[in-house]
Amino acid sequence: MHRISSDGHVDDRRAALIRLALNRSASTKxxxxxxxxxxxDHRDPAYLAGRLFAVLAQLQAAANNNRDANQDDSDAEQQHELNTTYTDRFFAGAARxxxxxxxxxxxxxxxxxxKLRRTGRGGLSTHFEKQLHAIYGLIDATDGLPxxxxxxxxxxxxxGYHHERAARPTRAEPGAADERTEQPTDD
Incomplete structure (x- = not known):
């Protein structure tokens, strides 16, 4: 936990160690x-808070990704990069x-x-609004944010943060469907 808080890096290995510790904990409710x-279906407020944090971080990343579908790679290099992301600013403190x-x-x-609506990505804005609304609804059904x-x-x-990030497409696009609800079709 100390390493994750200090470097802000959560990968599959670190998440597996945390999951192991939680699964072996004698104090699991x-x-x-x-x-x-x-x-x-997990309703622990701390888990939901982690999921919510991940969605907010993805929302900020999507809002600051100014690349259009018809923009070439030379224009993409001229994009404005954020100096500090939402995750950079708050992750270490948000866990506590x-x-x-x-x-x-x-x-x-x-x-x-x-910003998403202004840049013509209203569908992506709606996608994130639905995700946030769903998680806030789950939090409201519990004791609230810790x-x-x-x-x-x-x-x-x-x-929760790691699972939510891993469940989402890494590059969100306006027409992208939620992978968890998308059903395979037989063509």
Missing amino acids: ENRSMPPGLDP NPRTALVTGRLDAKAWFS ATNNLQQQEQFIL
Whole structure:
């Protein structure tokens, strides 16, 4: 946990170690093992806060990706890069105190949605609005956002963050469908 907080890097190996620690913990409330991937039925507020943090980070990244579908690679090099991302600013503190980071992210999201709509990516804006609304609905059905997390809740937060990031397409596009709900078709 200390390494993840200090370098902000969560990969599959680190997530697997956290999952192992949670699954072997004697203080697990439900005696329910954590799956290796996104668990949409998991209602722990810390896990949901991690998922919410990941969606807000993806929203900011999408809003600041100014590349159009018909733009060539030479123009892409001239894109404005962010000096500090939402994740860079808040990840280390959000694992311990998620409420502050998520409230700030919710306020910043208004500008990110506006930027997506202004650049002609209203479909992507709608996609993120639905994702945020769904997760906020799950949080509202629980005790709400935790103000501070103990070690086990920090592990839940990081797993929620990692699972949500891994479940989403890495390059969001306006017409991209949610991979979790997309059904294969026989043509």
